[in-house]
Amino acid sequence: MNLSVELDRSSPVPLYYQLAQAIEGAIRTGELAPGDRFENELALAKRLSLSRPTTRRAIQEVVDKGLLVRKRGVGTQVVQNPVHRRVELTSLFDDLARTGKSPTTDLLEYRVCNADDDVAAELNLGADREVVAIRRLRRAEGEPLALMANYLPVEIAPDADELESAGLYQSLRSRGVNIRLARQRIGARSATKPEAKLLGERAGAPLLTMARTAFDDSGRAVEFGSHCYRASRYYFDTTLFNR
Structure with a gap:
């Protein structure tokens, strides 16, 4: 599923943090449900015109909170919302x-x-x-x-x-x-x-x-x-x- 994200590039808030908050918000509201496959990191970076390190850091922020999990051979998935x-x-x-x-x-x-x-x-x-x-x-x-x-x-x-x-x-x-x-x-x-x-x-x-x-x-x-x-x-x- 491709997540709709609006980034404010003029904001002092780092882009990785804005993206992480958007992903987290989508999970908490149910837009992204447990078991959903999350968009490929490279595709997400390209779609949002972000660097891969920025995108990777945003996704890792959400992984660290226990909302996403990376699975070898499967990709990144939404897990049960803590x-x-x-x-x-x-x-x-x-x-x-x-x-x-x-x-x-x-x-x-x-x-x-x-x-x-x-x-x-x-x-x-x-x-x-x-x-x-x-x-x-x-x-x-x-x-x-x-x-x-x-x-x-x-x-x-x-x-x-x-x-x-x-x-x-x-x-x-x-x-x-x-x-x-x-x-x-x-x-x-x-x-x-x-x-x-x-x-x-x-x-x-x-x-x-x-x-x-x-x-x-x-x-x-x-x-x-x-x-x-x-x-x-x-x-x-x-x-x-x-x-």
């Missing part, structure tokens, strides 16, 4: 719903307990304060995607049944709690056997991790979350600026 998420102050449920990924939630645990030292420090609570501990499995279009553990002060925590039909931040907003600021750490580690079983991965498979402490309009810490995501189906997307 979930990508911009590093913004949003919830996974809201992000998936906004992109049409049909999020669902399995509530694995919901209990009231005393905050341990780490959670108390993150939420700026006394060690004897009670919190609601929540553990969920988030699916996208029925496929396991992430395991999420969250801790909230008892007085603002949503009810258990709410968390099976709505996102945590959505439930907090309905209670008048608006997330204004968050401190976030992104990392990686290997999946434990229980995690791998829930996520449909092998034990030791790579997981992306995110720990986030969220604050409301008054600066009060209202939620601490520790999440892990399947690296084979998920990645974070950032845009960097030079100041």
